[in-house]
Amino acid sequence: MCNILQVHWTISPKTPPQPWIACSGCKCLKPFRSSGKIRLNANGKRLDAWLVYRCVDCEKTWNRTLFERRTVHDFSPSTLEALQRSDPDWVRAQEFDLDGLKRKAERIDEPPDVTIRKETLQVASDWTMLEIELSAELPVNLRLDRLLAAELAISRSRLQALRDRRKLKAHPDHGEFLRYRPKDGMRIIFDLSEAADRRAIGEAACPERE
Numbered sequence: 001m002c003n004i005l006q007v008h009w010t011i012s013p014k015t016p017p018q019p020w021i022a023c024s025g026c027k028c029l030k031p032f033r034s035s036g037k038i039r040l041n042a043n044g045k046r047l048d049a050w051l052v053y054r055c056v057d058c059e060k061t062w063n064r065t066l067f068e069r070r071t072v073h074d075f076s077p078s079t080l081e082a083l084q085r086s087d088p089d090w091v092r093a094q095e096f097d098l099d100g101l102k103r104k105a106e107r108i109d110e111p112p113d114v115t116i117r118k119e120t121l122q123v124a125s126d127w128t129m130l131e132i133e134l135s136a137e138l139p140v141n142l143r144l145d146r147l148l149a150a151e152l153a154i155s156r157s158r159l160q161a162l163r164d165r166r167k168l169k170a171h172p173d174h175g176e177f178l179r180y181r182p183k184d185g186m187r188i189i190f191d192l193s194e195a196a197d198r199r200a201i202g203e204a205a206c207p208e209r210e
C-alpha cells in the first residue's frame with residue numbers, strides 16, 4: 001500500500017495492580033503496593049518465595065506467596081538467580097499476574113497510567129490511511145477510545161463518528177472494540193482521506209521529533 005502511514009505503539013502499564021488486603025495496621029481492607037522485592041526462604045533443598053507488598057497508608061507488609069516448599073531442582077539456574085536478586089523483569093511478570101492476584105484478593109485496583117513508545121514503520125508522502133499496530137504484553141486498564149483520544153488529540157465522540165462511518169476499523173474486530181482494553185497484536189486503521197487535520201493526527205501518532 002502506498003497511501004499509508006504505518007506506526008507501532010508499545011503500551012506498558014506503569015503502576016502494577018494493587019490488591020486489597022486486610023491490613024493489621026489500619027484494621028480494615030486497604031490497597032497494597034508491590035515493593036518489587038522477593039523474599040526467599042531456603043530450608044534444606046526446599047524453597048519458599050514471596051513478593052513483598054506494603055499497605056499504601058501505613059506501610060505494613062503483606063507477603064504474597066509465589067510458591068511454597070518447591071525443590072531447588074524445579075528451577076532453572078537463571079530463575080534461581082532472578083529470585084535471588086529480585087530481577088525487575090521477573091518481578092514485573094508476577095506483579096501483573098492478575099489471575100494469581102485474584103486468588104488472593106477479591107478487589108484489585110489497576111491504575112490506568114501507561115507509557116507508550118511510538119515507532120514509525122512506513123510513511124508515504126501523500127498518505128490518507130493511518131494504521132496503528134499495538135503491542136501490549138501486560139494488561140493495561142484503559143479503554144481503547146480513551147487511549148486513542150489522548151494520544152491523537154481527537155475527541156471520543158469523533159472516534160465514534162469515524163467508527164459509525166466505517167472510517168475507523170480494527171483487526172481483529174470484536175464489535176465494540178473502542179470500549180475495551182487495547183489488545184496485544186491489534187491493528188487500528190483510520191481512513192483520514194476526508195480529514196482536514198490529517199497531518200496533525202499523523203504527527204501525534206509518530207514519535208516526537210528530537
Ligand SMILES: [Zn+2]
Pocket residue numbers: 023024025026027030055056057058059060
Ligand atoms: Zn495499613
